[in-house]
Amino acid sequence: MSIAEQGVAIAEAPSDDIVLDVRDLQTYFFLRRGIVKAVDGVSFALRRGEVLGLVGESGCGKSLTALSIMRLLPKGSARTIHGEVLLNGEDILEKTPNEMREIRGRKISMILQDPQTSLNPVFTIGEQLREAIFRRTRGRTREVMREAVAALRRVDIAAPEQRLGQFPHQMSGGMKQRVVGAISISGRPEVLIADEPTTALDVTIQLQYLKLLKRLQEETRMAILFITHDFGVVARMCDRVAVMYAGRIVECGPVDQVFDNPSHPYTQALIASVPKMTGSTERLYTIEGQPPSLMDLPVGCRFAPRCPYADQRCLAAYPPSFTVGAEHTADCWRMTAA
Amino acid sequence: MKRYIVYRMLQGVVLLCMVATIVFFLGRLTGNPVDLMLPEDATAEDRVSMIKALGLDGPLHEQFLIFVNNALHGDLGTSIRMRQPAVEAFFDRLPNTLAIIPWALLMAMVIGIPLGVIAALNRGNMIDRAAGSVAVLGIAMPSFWLGILLIYVFSVELGWLPSGRMGGPAHYVLPVITLGAFLVAGFMRLIRSSMLEVMESEFVKLARIKGMSEAVVVWKHCLRNALIPVLTLWGVFVGNLITGAIVTETVFAWPGVGRLTYEAVIFRDFPLLQAVIILKAVLILSINLFVDILYAYVDPRIRLA
Numbered sequence: 069m070s071i072a073e074q075g076v077a078i079a080e081a082p083s084d085d086i087v088l089d090v091r092d093l094q095t096y097f098f099l100r101r102g103i104v105k106a107v108d109g110v111s112f113a114l115r116r117g118e119v120l121g122l123v124g125e126s127g128c129g130k131s132l133t134a135l136s137i138m139r140l141l142p143k144g145s146a147r148t149i150h151g152e153v154l155l156n157g158e159d160i161l162e163k164t165p166n167e168m169r170e171i172r173g174r175k176i177s178m179i180l181q182d183p184q185t186s187l188n189p190v191f192t193i194g195e196q197l198r199e200a201i202f203r204r205t206r207g208r209t210r211e212v213m214r215e216a217v218a219a220l221r222r223v224d225i226a227a228p229e230q231r232l233g234q235f236p237h238q239m240s241g242g243m244k245q246r247v248v249g250a251i252s253i254s255g256r257p258e259v260l261i262a263d264e265p266t267t268a269l270d271v272t273i274q275l276q277y278l279k280l281l282k283r284l285q286e287e288t289r290m291a292i293l294f295i296t297h298d299f300g301v302v303a304r305m306c307d308r309v310a311v312m313y314a315g316r317i318v319e320c321g322p323v324d325q326v327f328d329n330p331s332h333p334y335t336q337a338l339i340a341s342v343p344k345m346t347g348s349t350e351r352l353y354t355i356e357g358q359p360p361s362l363m364d365l366p367v368g369c370r371f372a373p374r375c376p377y378a379d380q381r382c383l384a385a386y387p388p389s390f391t392v393g394a395e396h397t398a399d400c401w402r403m404t405a406a
Numbered sequence: 407m408k409r410y411i412v413y414r415m416l417q418g419v420v421l422l423c424m425v426a427t428i429v430f431f432l433g434r435l436t437g438n439p440v441d442l443m444l445p446e447d448a449t450a451e452d453r454v455s456m457i458k459a460l461g462l463d464g465p466l467h468e469q470f471l472i473f474v475n476n477a478l479h480g481d482l483g484t485s486i487r488m489r490q491p492a493v494e495a496f497f498d499r500l501p502n503t504l505a506i507i508p509w510a511l512l513m514a515m516v517i518g519i520p521l522g523v524i525a526a527l528n529r530g531n532m533i534d535r536a537a538g539s540v541a542v543l544g545i546a547m548p549s550f551w552l553g554i555l556l557i558y559v560f561s562v563e564l565g566w567l568p569s570g571r572m573g574g575p576a577h578y579v580l581p582v583i584t585l586g587a588f589l590v591a592g593f594m595r596l597i598r599s600s601m602l603e604v605m606e607s608e609f610v611k612l613a614r615i616k617g618m619s620e621a622v623v624v625w626k627h628c629l630r631n632a633l634i635p636v637l638t639l640w641g642v643f644v645g646n647l648i649t650g651a652i653v654t655e656t657v658f659a660w661p662g663v664g665r666l667t668y669e670a671v672i673f674r675d676f677p678l679l680q681a682v683i684i685l686k687a688v689l690i691l692s693i694n695l696f697v698d699i700l701y702a703y704v705d706p707r708i709r710l711a
Contacts, residue, residue, distance in 0.1 A: 255616070
């Protein structure tokens with residue numbers, strides 16, 4: 069079989085090999101003022117070698133979903149109270165802290181949003197990479213350092229030997245984020261969560277970084293959960309997309325299907341509000357109103373108060389997931405009519 | 407860096423001038439040393455001649471000018487009581503003080519830093535409050551009282567440790583504890599607050615994402631960053647110890663510069679008092695400068711700036 073044929077085979081028949089399966093995840097903040105239902109019943113599955121986009125506006129629970137999966141919630145008030153996170157079929161929410169530590173970095177890893185603060189300012193890049201590589205290989209210093217150089221080269225850092233001895237403040241933001249990437253994937257994880265990895269970067273290097281991530285993903289066949297608020301990035305990076313609103317996924321499906329046939333009014337509104345470069349746009353489209361307070365969620369559909377199509381049914385009960393097309397679902401009562 | 411050091415030294419000189427002026431006039435507010443030196447039956451003539459011999463007869467501003475002139479020539483006068491050049495007296499005693507200060511500092515750090523880390527890790531619960539209480543105890547107990555208490559328990563009652571004077575290692579234990587206790591709280595509270603800040607950092611999250619153990623995350627990634635503000639205050643702490651030594655050395659009859667300062671005040675030994683205070687100021691200023699230079703080596707971000 070030629071390489072081209074293999075490529076076609078992979079593209080045409082996405083394996084059903086699910087590596088990460090999140091089921092009905094609920095993470096709440098327990099505050100004195102009340103309970104903030106930041107993640108309230110999130111379910112999705114991630115296949116091996118797939119890039120799944122998780123899209124939504126700020127505060128909809130994207131990052132907290134990621135931290136719940138990593139079990140790195142901010143200490144204190146936040147707790148995952150319900151759900152399963154199955155990694156290769158095993159629920160990692162059930163693991164002991166020690167077992168979880170073994171999983172982090174090696175099975176599942178994460179790139180954080182802000183490269184300026186993601187690296188420890190008092191250690192060299194080399195030391196921060198060494199720690200991560202040594203954990204996997206337990207090799208001799210020289211071998212670990214050779215791998216560190218290779219890891220930096222893989223993320224397109226020039227003169228990696230010299231960079232190893234440098235401190236984070238001696239590098240640009242884009243370069244730091246590539247180092248963070250190198251560190252995050254140095255344990256050869258099966259799943260990488262990228263939490264808005266390009267949001268803090270200059271527009272000019274955002275594209276560069278996305279291409280790098282895409283290339284690394286193709287080389288390693290790791291699955292990526294790509295968190296973003298940018299539909300443009302979704303179109304470029306992802307195979308499938310899940311749209312999140314007020315702590316829940318409201319629509320999920322292959323990227324082209326969701327773009328061609330957005331079925332949830334919120335998805336439609338989001339796509340409509342992406343500025344288009346073609347045609348004469350008079351005004352930017354905006355969604356009226358504000359997302360509901362996560363402390364006081366409506367009984368019915370959470371988007372209903374802002375939805376132009378909302379009726380009695382929407383206010384009365386939260387809609388189930390309706391199938392729109394192959395692998396394409398939307399949580400909207402209007403789907404029953406179709 | 408060179409320019410910075412020169413600038414700091416000039417700053418130090420200005421500060422020293424102010425210290426010298428203040429100690430000169432403040433010392434003279436305490437009264438006349440002659441009253442303490444002469445026997446009760448001394449005549450008025452004896453008194454006058456003694457005042458003249460000590461150079462205390464002219465108007466205050468003239469005395470000050472003489473003092474400044476001599477000081478500029480490197481002469482800080484002769485101790486009235488010890489009849490020894492004041493500078494020499496200071497340097498004779500200095501090694502004895504320097505023999506306890508590093509131990510006190512070490513003790514304060516060895517107890518205070520882990521206590522601060524543990525308090526930060528247990529923020530808000532019983533352990534945090536217990537650690538805080540231990541630290542506050544160190545501040546709340548005045549050195550003279552703690553010193554006497556320790557002497558009472560360990561020397562008088564239990565007879566385990568000597569109550570004072572210099573000697574073998576056992577002689578160091580009580581003075582070091584008394585001197586260091588006061589700083590434990592300083593280190594503890596500083597480390598606690600800077601740890602709490604550092605633990606929220608994204609780089610700590612990344613260390614956990616890498617799968618580092620809690621011990622490495624806390625004691626390496628967090629503590630190294632949390633130590634930076636401590637180092638900044640290191641100079642201040644050493645300064646505290648040098649001043650704190652006055653009480654501790656007096657309680658334990660320890661022949662260091664602290665006790666020398668105390669004696670100079672009690673006997674109104676003006677030249678000695680002036681010399682001791684000025685030389686201590688020089689010492690503290692030098693340590694602070696040294697620490698600031700050291701700081702640049704610990705925090706790489708400052709090194710290049």
